[in-house]
Amino acid sequence: MSAKASDSKFITFNISSQDKSQPSQNVLSLTNVAPVGKTWDKHRANADKVFQYYAKADEHCFQQYARRVRICSELLEFQLMPEELEGILNLKLSDARFCRVRHCPVCQWRRSLMWKARAYKILPQVVTDYPKYRWLFVTLTVKNCQIQELRENLDSINKAFKRLTELKVWPAKGWVKSTEVTKGKNGISAHPHLHILAMVSPSYFSHGYLSHAKWVALWQRCLRIDYQPVIHTSGSSGMVIANAQEES
Ligand SMILES: [Zn+2]
Numbered sequence: 257m258s259a260k261a262s263d264s265k266f267i268t269f270n271i272s273s274q275d276k277s278q279p280s281q282n283v284l285s286l287t288n289v290a291p292v293g294k295t296w297d298k299h300r301a302n303a304d305k306v307f308q309y310y311a312k313a314d315e316h317c318f319q320q321y322a323r324r325v326r327i328c329s330e331l332l333e334f335q336l337m338p339e340e341l342e343g344i345l346n347l348k349l350s351d352a353r354f355c356r357v358r359h360c361p362v363c364q365w366r367r368s369l370m371w372k373a374r375a376y377k378i379l380p381q382v383v384t385d386y387p388k389y390r391w392l393f394v395t396l397t398v399k400n401c402q403i404q405e406l407r408e409n410l411d412s413i414n415k416a417f418k419r420l421t422e423l424k425v426w427p428a429k430g431w432v433k434s435t436e437v438t439k440g441k442n443g444i445s446a447h448p449h450l451h452i453l454a455m456v457s458p459s460y461f462s463h464g465y466l467s468h469a470k471w472v473a474l475w476q477r478c479l480r481i482d483y484q485p486v487i488h489t490s491g492s493s494g495m496v497i498a499n500a501q502e503e504s
Pocket of ligand 1: 325328329354355356357360361362363364
């Protein structure tokens, strides 16, 4: 990664895996300039791994993905923006080119920030409009699967969730659903699951309350499976909106 100051307002960073092997007098890590650089460096390093996986594949379409991921966010343009406190300048991304490949770590990270920002924008208004409503955090899982079975599994999980929301006993008036796939403990399987933030009526805990056992039974029924899936639930009387600007 190299950087140069083009004028007093803009700093252009050139991120490339190839740069790392080339000695340069003026190489400056983004991490050295701002804390956010550490996060960029982490995701860009993961993108380098992904593009190498694609490059090794035989399929033609994967070669195209490799080329796109390799140059993703190669050029980042930041603008120095004044913060509310006078005299403090922060780097704000003003221009970049992203590859938009579904499995690019940089693009997935940026996408997650966008969805997080949208949620943080909407939720305070929902809390204001429905101050007495309660909130549930529900994690719905299934057994780990092989990577090759992931598409099929995600499809059945999403269909099962739709069935769940159509049940009479479904308690939420509104919800936010996030699909996550993590690596199984054995390092090669996939662990697809759903995180649900659900808004339920103020009387939920006295009328229409679903016990943990009931959640498990309903999720099992909607999945149409012969084992009891793992579910985590927790309730909250209010909603705390954390710092929307935090990048992780
Ligand atoms: Zn990308």
